[in-house]
Structure formats: C-alpha cells, structure tokens
Amino acid sequence: xxxxxxxxxxxxxxxxxxLLRGVGGAALLGAGIxxxxxxxxxxxxxxxxxxxxxxxxxxxxPKKAFAEIYAAFTKQSGIKVDVNTKxxxxxxxxxxxxxxxxxxxxxxxxxxxxxxxxxxxxxxxPIDDVWQKIGGNFPEAMxxxxxxxxxxxxxxxxxxxxxxxxxxxxxxxxxxxxxxxKWDDFVALCxxxxxxxxxxxxxxxxxxxxxxxTFDQINFRANGYDFHVELMAGKASWTDAKVRKVFDLxxxxxxxxxxxxxGRTWQDAxxxxxxxxxxxxxxxxxVGQQFTNKADLDDLDxxxxxxxDPAYGQDTVEAPxxxxxxxxxxxxxxxxxxxxxxxxxxxxxxxxLKSDPNVVAAxxxxxxxxxxxxxxxxxxxxxxxxxxxxxxxxxxxxxxxSTVMQPSLQNFVRNPKNVDSILSSIERQxxxxxxxx
Amino acid sequence: xxxxxxxxxxxxxxxTPGPAPTPETGKVSQGHRRxxxxxxxxxxxxxxxxxxLLHVALVWLTALASIALAFTTWNGIGFDSIQWVGLDNxxxxxxxxxxFWPAVEHNVVWFVVLILLPTxxxxxxxxxxxxxxxxxxxxxxxxxxxxxxxxxxxxxxxxLVYNPDTGLINSLIGANKPGHYIDWIxxxxxxxxxxxxxxxxxxxxxxxxxxxxxxxxxxxxLREASALDGANEWQTFKNVIxxxxxxxNTVVLVVTIIExxxxxxxxxVFNKGAQGTELLSILVTNNIIGESSRIGYGSAxxxxxxxxxxxxxxxxxxxxxxxxxxx
Numbered sequence: 035x036x037x038x039x040x041x042x043x044x045x046x047x048x049x050x051x052x053l054l055r056g057v058g059g060a061a062l063l064g065a066g067i068x069x070x071x072x073x074x075x076x077x078x079x080x081x082x083x084x085x086x087x088x089x090x091x092x093x094x095x096p097k098k099a100f101a102e103i104y105a106a107f108t109k110q111s112g113i114k115v116d117v118n119t120k121x122x123x124x125x126x127x128x129x130x131x132x133x134x135x136x137x138x139x140x141x142x143x144x145x146x147x148x149x150x151x152x153x154x155x156x157x158x159x160p161i162d163d164v165w166q167k168i169g170g171n172f173p174e175a176m177x178x179x180x181x182x183x184x185x186x187x188x189x190x191x192x193x194x195x196x197x198x199x200x201x202x203x204x205x206x207x208x209x210x211x212x213x214x215x216k217w218d219d220f221v222a223l224c225x226x227x228x229x230x231x232x233x234x235x236x237x238x239x240x241x242x243x244x245x246x247x248t249f250d251q252i253n254f255r256a257n258g259y260d261f262h263v264e265l266m267a268g269k270a271s272w273t274d275a276k277v278r279k280v281f282d283l284x285x286x287x288x289x290x291x292x293x294x295x296x297g298r299t300w301q302d303a304x305x306x307x308x309x310x311x312x313x314x315x316x317x318x319x320x321v322g323q324q325f326t327n328k329a330d331l332d333d334l335d336x337x338x339x340x341x342x343d344p345a346y347g348q349d350t351v352e353a354p355x356x357x358x359x360x361x362x363x364x365x366x367x368x369x370x371x372x373x374x375x376x377x378x379x380x381x382x383x384x385x386x387l388k389s390d391p392n393v394v395a396a397x398x399x400x401x402x403x404x405x406x407x408x409x410x411x412x413x414x415x416x417x418x419x420x421x422x423x424x425x426x427x428x429x430x431x432x433x434x435x436s437t438v439m440q441p442s443l444q445n446f447v448r449n450p451k452n453v454d455s456i457l458s459s460i461e462r463q464x465x466x467x468x469x470x471x
Numbered sequence: 472x473x474x475x476x477x478x479x480x481x482x483x484x485x486x487t488p489g490p491a492p493t494p495e496t497g498k499v500s501q502g503h504r505r506x507x508x509x510x511x512x513x514x515x516x517x518x519x520x521x522x523x524l525l526h527v528a529l530v531w532l533t534a535l536a537s538i539a540l541a542f543t544t545w546n547g548i549g550f551d552s553i554q555w556v557g558l559d560n561x562x563x564x565x566x567x568x569x570x571f572w573p574a575v576e577h578n579v580v581w582f583v584v585l586i587l588l589p590t591x592x593x594x595x596x597x598x599x600x601x602x603x604x605x606x607x608x609x610x611x612x613x614x615x616x617x618x619x620x621x622x623x624x625x626x627x628x629x630x631l632v633y634n635p636d637t638g639l640i641n642s643l644i645g646a647n648k649p650g651h652y653i654d655w656i657x658x659x660x661x662x663x664x665x666x667x668x669x670x671x672x673x674x675x676x677x678x679x680x681x682x683x684x685x686x687x688x689x690x691x692x693l694r695e696a697s698a699l700d701g702a703n704e705w706q707t708f709k710n711v712i713x714x715x716x717x718x719x720n721t722v723v724l725v726v727t728i729i730e731x732x733x734x735x736x737x738x739x740v741f742n743k744g745a746q747g748t749e750l751l752s753i754l755v756t757n758n759i760i761g762e763s764s765r766i767g768y769g770s771a772x773x774x775x776x777x778x779x780x781x782x783x784x785x786x787x788x789x790x791x792x793x794x795x796x797x798x
Contacts, residue, residue, distance in 0.1 A: 130548055302634070437765065444657075
C-alpha cells in the first residue's frame with residue numbers, strides 16, 4: 035500500500051517495491067518466517083551468543099533475503115541474530131525515538147547526511163575497527179559514503195542502485211534513436227519523440243519525491259558535485275544564479291514531460307514506459323519492478339543523465355545505498371562487530387542479490403557473474419563514478435526536503451514561470467530550518 | 472425544555488448504585504436522605520476520578536505541553552535540545568510558509584461547502600425518508616453507508632475514481648490522453664473541489680441521520696395543527712418543523728465545524744495535501760511526524776488550529792446555552 039506512505043520521506047528503498055513484489059513474494063513469506071524464528075528469539079539481549087538487529091526490511095522479498103544472510107552468519111560464527119522487523123515507513127518515522135530509547139545492537143539505515151546526523155548526535159557508535167577488516171572490499175566512493183563528519187566510519191553498505199534515464203531498447207531501435215550523451219542531443223531527442231507521438235519523458239510526482247531526483251541530476255551535471263553538496267548542506271543559496279540555471283534547464287525540458295504529473299504515481303508513470311507510450315523515464319532502477327513481463331524487462335535499458343557542463347561531464351552518479359549501523363550502546367558489542375564484519379563481505383551481498391535483481395552490491399569484490407545485463411551496467415556506472423550522491427532527502431535535512439522542497443518542486447512542475455518566487459521562498463525557509471539545531 | 476436543566480443533578484445520583492450493587496436493600500431507602508455510603512463514595516470517586524485523571528493527563532497536559540512547545544524549537548532528540556524561541560515559529564508561519572495561508576483558506580472553504588451543500592441535502596433526504604415511504608430502511612442504509620466507512624477507505628476509493636490515467640471519470644470522458652488531460656488530483660484549481668465532492672458524499676449521509684433523529688422527535692400534533700390551519704407542506708416545514716429542529720441544528724453546526732477543522736484522512740490518502748489541498752492538520756502532521764521532527768514548528772500550527780476551533784466553538788456554545796437557560 036504505497037499510497038499510504040505518510041510522506042515522500044520514504045526513500046527509494048523496499049517500501050516502493052512492496053506493491054508488486056509483495057504480491058509475488060507473498061508465497062515466499064512462508065519460507066521466511068521459519069527462518070527468522072529459527073535465528074531469533076532465544077536467549078536474552080545480554081547473551082554473548084546473540085546480537086539484536088532492528089530491521090526496516092518489512093517487505094517479503096528483502097525480509098527473506100536478509101534472513102538468509104543472518105542464517106549464514108549464524109552458521110559461520112555461532113552467534114544468533116535476533117531480528118526485530120518493523121514496517122519500512124514506520125521504522126523511518128520512528129527512527130529518532132527508536133535510537134534514543136533502547137535500540138537493537140545493529141540497525142538498518144541509509145548512507146548520507148542523515149547517517150552523519152545520527153553519528154554527530156552520538157546516537158551511533160563508530161566502527162573503524164570493522165572497516166580495518168572490510169575496507170578492502172569497497173571502492174573509495176563507498177568508503178567516503180560510510181564516514182561521519184568526524185572522519186570515522188559509522189556505516190556498512192550492503193547494496194546500492196543507480197538513478198538514470200530508462201528506455202526501451204526496441205523503441206530506440208525501431209525509431210532509430212540514439213542514446214544522447216550531451217544536453218542538446220537530449221533536447222533534440224525529446225523533440226523527435228514528441229513528433230513521433232511519444233511522451234518523451236514519463237513523469238509522476240504525486241508522491242512528491244521523484245521531482246527531487248530530476249533536480250539532483252540537472253544540478254550536479256550543471257554545477258558539479260561540490261556545489262550540489264554545498265547546496266544540500268544548506269550552505270549555498272537557493273537564489274544563487276547557479277540554481278536559477280538548473281531551473282532554466284529544467285523549464286526547457288519540462289514541456290517534454292508527461293502532463294498532469296502531480297496527480298500521477300511513479301508506478302503509473304512507469305506503466306507508460308512499459309506500454310511504450312513514453313520514450314524515457316528518469317528514475318531509480320527500482321522502475322524494473324513495474325516490468326512484470328520477462329521480455330519487457332529484458333528490453334529495458336538505461337543511460338546516465340546527459341552531460342550539461344563538460345567540466346563535470348557525467349562524473350557523478352546518484353546511487354542511494356542501504357546498509358547497517360551500530361547503535362549508541364550495543365549490549366553485545368563484540369558480537370555486533372562480528373556481524374558487521376560479516377555484512378561487509380562480498381558473500382553477504384551475494385546472498386542478498388540473489389533475491390533482488392534491481393540492486394547491485396556495494397562491494398567491488400562481490401561476484402558479478404550472475405548479474406543481469408542491466409545489473410552489470412548499473413554496477414559499472416556506480417563503480418566508475420567519481421562521486422556518488424544519495425538522493426536529495428538523504429543528502430540534506432529531512433525536515434527541509436519534506437516540508438519545503440517537496441511542495442516547492444511540485445509547485446514548480448506545475449508553474450515553471452513562478453520559479454523566482456519559489457526559489458526565494460525556499461531560501462527564506464531554508465535559513466530558518468538550517469538555523470535550528 | 473424547561474425541565475432539562477432542573478433535572479440534570481438527579482440522574483447523577485441515581486445511576487451511582489447501579490455499577491456497585493448494594494445488596495442491603497434496606498439501606499437504599501435511607502441513602503436518599505443520608506449521605507452516600509463509604510462504598511458509594513469510593514465507587515463514585517473511582518468512576519469520576521479515573522476518567523478525570525486520564526482526561527487531564529491525555530488531553531489537558533498534552534494540549535498545554537503542545538502550546539508550550541509552540542514557542543520552542545525541538546528536533547525530538549533529548550529534552551536538552553529544546554530551545555526557547557519566543558514567537559519565531561509564528562512569525563515564520565505567518566510570513567514565510569507558502570502553505571500556511573492556503574491551508575487556513577482551505578479549512579474555511581471546507582466548512583462553507585459542507586454547510587451549504589451536503590447539510591441541506593442531508594436535511595432534504597431526512598425529510599423525504601421521514602415520510603414513511605417504501606424501502607425507507609434501504610435508502611437510509613445506502614445513504615448512511617459512507618459514514619460507516621473509514622475516511623481512508625473513502626479517500627482510496629475516490630482516488631481510483633479520479634486517477635488521471637486510469638480513473639473512472641477521465642476514462643469515461645476521454646480526458647486521459649495528452650492534450651486533453653484533466654488532472655483531478657494534482658491541479659490546484661480542481662483537486663480541492665474533487666475531494667470536497669467525496670467529503671460531501673459522506674457528510675450528507677451523516678447529516679441525514681442527525682436530522683432524521685431530530686424529525687422523529689417532532690410532535691405529530693404540530694403537523695396536524697398546521698394542516699388544520701391550512702398550511703401547505705413547505706409552509707409547515709418552514710414555519711413549524713424547522714424551528715423545532717433547533718437543537719439538532721446546533722449539533723449539526725458544531726459537528727460540521729469539527730469535521731471541517733479535523734479534515735485530514737481523506738486528503739492525506741487522496742494526495743497527501745499537495746498544492747491546492749493543503750490543510751492545517753496535514754501541515755501539523757508533515758512537520759511533526761516522520762523524520763522531519765520540527766516539533767516546535769508543528770506545535771505552532773497545531774496551536775493556530777486550536778485557537779481557530781475555540782474562536783468558533785466557544786461563542787456559539789455560550790450563545791446556545793444562554794438561550795436555553797432563558798427558555
């Protein structure tokens with residue numbers, strides 16, 4: 035029931051996968067429960083042979099995949115993992131009070147600003163000792179993502195997935211389109227698609243977060259990664275000419291977006307790509323969930339968002355990363371460290387990826403031979419990236435993105451002419467929000 | 472009518488022995504003249520005390536805490552991070568929040584629409600059903616059904632009706648093609664009205680039941696008398712029936728105001744309060760619940776909502792009670 039997710043805060047993580055996979059995976063759930071009960075529930079929390087773990091993997095498929103990882107860990111180390119699974123959105127909403135109360139030893143979370151925020155507030159324990167063992171498994175960009183503001187490690191990444199422009203190979207072949215690498219080619223392609231009776235860019239912003247993704251892409255292509263980070267951290271101004279340029283570029287391609295976007299869910303927008311009514315769709319690779327027919331899924335391909343400024347090329351990839359953190363006062367720290375070390379191994383990632391073909395392993399050491407062509411491409415794109423971003427609502431303050439950016443961008447999508455008043459309003463609200471602790 | 476206030480104290484004493492059955496029948500007759508027995512007092516104390524305690528703790532204390540928090544900024548992490556900011560939240564709200572004034576406006580529009588359209592329609596339905604027409608029960612059930620359903624379910628159902636691509640309306644009128652698009656859910660000029668149709672659909676049934684109950688208590692002799700005086704149906708209704716429905720009208724007005732102010736679930740499910748459908752309750756939720764945790768700021772919005780509610784309800788209730796006392 036993605037419609038009920040209380041805010042766009044829900045990140046492009048399992049919650050969005052719930053709809054179709056929930057149906058498909060319902061049958062698998064039966065297998066997941068005995069596994070979970072087999073590895074949890076016995077012994078108290080202080081038991082040196084048990085590590086407690088708070089999980090947001092409430093959907094059937096990821097839940098089962100995680101359970102398999104923990105089972106493999108128990109087999110290897112003899113330490114039991116007591117899993118406490120909460121509904122994905124609820125977990126995210128309650129994270130503040132959860133971490134302040136008596137959290138589990140290890141908990142699932144996302145890389146990015148919010149992770150660093152918890153680290154800075156002392157709600158997580160640094161895990162440099164874990165990284166001494168697992169550091170070699172990860173590329174530099176992943177290592178950077180896993181550190182707090184103090185330079186210490188706080189996070190063990192498990193999997194990641196890219197945002198890119200998705201399209202149907204057959205449509206491009208049939209109409210003789212070529213993958214655009216430069217902005218002007220991209221605009222020209224949009225025009226051509228419109229002439230051919232296609233919706234050039236599918237778009238649904240009812241959930242208010244997809245537009246954040248479009249902004250991210252244009253911003254780091256036009257202004258570079260460093261400016262993007264400054265802007266997300268509330269340091270750069272939203273009334274800066276650089277930001278205005280992003281919105282001018284966006285206004286240029288907005289007429290090629292699907293009409294009535296604010297009333298459409300991303301799932302409905304994805305359906306227009308499935309039915310070949312739309313030519314392209316800028317989204318995370320979870321768009322693949324909407325391709326339930328195997329032949330359609332094989333026809334799905336993507337290209338990185340085109341270059342805007344040659345100084346930055348296509349060097350930045352938006353790749354939200356999910357993984358694990360260690361809570362502030364773990365009851366069984368030794369066991370938790372062992373678990374985190376295991377979660378940072380390629381084996382743990384391979385177990386997870388077997389059941390989730392829309393994501394790729396965070397580690398460069400994981401076996402890629404079983405990857406689909408799409409996964410291989412995603413993997414190459416991410417591992418070749420100079421910079422990785424996490425998505426606006428993970429890279430900035432969640433109060434700012436949910437209460438200011440989401441409504442503002444919905445407003446812009448509807449009224450691109452109001453851009454100046456929208457931007458000055460964003461800047462005024464940003465100042466107040468970032469001034470508070 | 473005159474008897475109501477005088478009667479009030481009596482029922483308060485009579486039910487007391489009920490839940491605590493006193494087997495000594497002899498004492499009951501004395502109890503009327505003498506003070507209550509110790510057991511009665513204990514029961515009474517518990518029965519009045521516990522709810523009062525819960526009420527104070529869960530309603531008054533939380534409301535006061537919320538008012539206090541409205542003058543602070545707090546991210547919900549540790550009590551030491553609460554900072555006093557005076558009126559900053561309100562200043563920010565009134566001058567900088569692009570969603571605040573539209574939200575106030577929409578709450579007002581919500582009330583005006585509910586009182587002008589579904590309420591008279593509910594009264595109309597009630598009058599028709601009161602005529603003992605055939606299948607009255609069936610109609611009553613049909614109109615009342617939306618009231619029984621959860622608002623979230625109603626929102627979900629209507630969202631399917633309004634879905635711009637696959638919804639019932641756009642499919643029927645062919646407005647789901649590029650160029651002809653009608654975005655019922657996203658277009659700020661349309662979406663509030665689209666939701667209000669759903670809200671009215673439910674509200675009419677609610678009002679119908681309230682009025683039907685009111686009409687049942689109208690003395691048939693009044694109708695007879697006005698019929699004898701030669702009044703036609705409309706005159707009877709306007710001059711005789713409607714004035715006797717005054718207590719019901721009070722309830723209807725208060726209920727409608729409350730419905731307008733607490734409007735939330737329907738919109739939240741429909742489009743999460745996107746532009747065009749902002750409501751105060753949704754702003755409160757978006758700011759407090761979830762990761763955003765702008766608890767002070769959200770509380771300030773909640774206080775505005777509280778002040779509006781009080782400003783509307785208190786004068787009306789005072790006026791009503793005054794009139795009743797005079798009568």
